[in-house]
Amino acid sequence: MGVSVDVHQVYKYPFEQVVASFLRKYPNPMDKNVLSVKITEEKRDESTGVIYRKRIAICQNVVPEILRKKSTLVILCWKKVSILKVPNIQLEEESWLNPRERNMAIRSHCLTWTQYASMKEESVFRESMENPNWTEFIQRGRISITGAGFLNCILETFASTFLRQGAQKGIRIMEMLLKEQCGAPVAE
Secondary structure, eight states, rough: OEEEEEEEEEESSSHHHHHHHHHHSSSBBTTTTTEEEEEEEEEEEETTEEEEEEEEEEOOOOOOHHHTTHHHHHHHHHHHHHHGGOSEEEEEEEEEETTTEEEEEEEEEOOOSSSTTTEEEEEEEEEEESSSTTTTEEEEEEEEOOSSSGGGHHHHHHHHHHHHHHHHHHHHHHHHHHHHHHHOOOOO
């Protein structure tokens, strides 16, 4: 089955500044769960100017700690799916930055727990149609749990809340970084 979360945000900063902040976003003290980010591939298509990047993020596994604060049923779900006990989670992100058209497409997915769950995100940064000095961010995340039998639905409900909170936290971090690195937002 699976659950999806959609996010839409307009950053009142030019595209180039938003993308630069996004690419420098992690690791940072505002989110200590992202331990490291490594670029594993980067290339530029000379004919189109598109820059392709593949990055791997290593994140602390916060699921067991979060689940300890939840209901007994959720804790039982966690104990049933022992794979959640891994110390770190690896996420792979691929991005295609097109500076000429002022857009960047991003696809990411979890490399950990693939036999139990699938987590994918697709995002776009693009020049805002409302104001060319602003940047739109559109993201769709999807999580499907497959390895927990009848507990799949319960874990997916929890995962959708976790995904939504993570997306909102990412937006807050971006806003703070943009303000620190670029100053006040661009007015209308």
